[in-house]
Amino acid sequence: MFKWLLTEKSSKWFIGIGFLIIFIGLIIFRWNEHFFDWDVAIKSDKVGQLGDFIGGIVGSIWALAGVILFYVALNEQREDIKTNKEVLIAQVKALEQQIEEFELQREELAETREVFKIQSETLKLQQFESTFFNLLGIHQNNISDMDVTQEKLKPGADIHDPRLGDYENISSTGRDCFVFFKERLESIYKSNKQYWAWDTQKYKDEKHLALYSYIDFFKQYQPDLGHYYRTLYHIFKFVNVSDILDKNRYTSIVRAQLSNDELVLLFYNGITEYGEKFKPLIEDFHVFKNLNLDSLLNLSEHKPYYSESAYKKINLKEKENLVYLKSWNKKHWTHKKKH
CATH class of the missing domain: 1.10.287 (Helix Hairpins)
Incomplete structure (x- = not known):
């Protein structure tokens, strides 16, 4: 209501x-x-x-x-x-x-951007690994294609009075060639050292002897070793200039492929003009970590040709000390030459 x-x-x-x-x-x-009568009031x-x-x-x-x-x-x-x-x-x-x-x-x-980023990184890693293992395969093929023939005395032949039929040809293929290469380098080094001992003009110092002996050896076998070193150098260089974070993982794979005889030859190649670009990579990636140092031609004299990082992975403090030592040595010898 x-x-x-x-x-x-x-x-x-x-x-x-x-x-x-x-x-x-x-x-x-x-x-x-x-009301409507106008005459009425x-x-x-x-x-x-x-x-x-x-x-x-x-x-x-x-x-x-x-x-x-x-x-x-x-x-x-x-x-x-x-x-x-x-x-x-x-x-x-x-x-x-x-x-x-x-x-x-x-x-x-x-999340989509993150997925794309991961996919991009995965693709980049796959491309890197594909190229890396292809290079490694080429390097292995180069080694497999190596073939060296050497002449040796037959067992039982008189070493002091060998005859024409006392020699035989022995062929080495693949990685076995490096056994022969190392023996040949040692033979040239010992021979030069023996003859240079009487020639003070020629024998300047131990490094000069090692360099001369290796260059003499390298010129004899350059067709095989030159291609070998170039491919190996480009593998390490490829890893070094890449954006991959864990570079040591891949260089350790390459390092694991190298025999001790290969490391000895690589050691002396790195101190010559042929390997001057390779030497910094050898030191950065500890290439001689598995090298038997007793295999060097002269351990005490030759080991200092490389920094300690070539033989092992060093910590940051040790690395800073090595950089300082290199800088001091460079200034010291520059100053000494001026005076």
């Missing part, structure tokens, strides 16, 4: 009732009266009573209708505010949901 009164429809009813009351009042007050008391009647009753009814309309408008405004608030809350929730979706998309994009 009260809810119906407080509606826009009820206010319209009150307004209609007001007009109806006005109409009825006019009829009542007009009864037996001559207007009865002010009757008009005043009509005005009081309309103002008292109809005015009150219309005032109530106005209050109801105001209440309805206020209530509708309150409902609109509530609806707008709900819409705003829904929009905020939708916005928050969009933010969460954007956050998820950003995380997915970050």
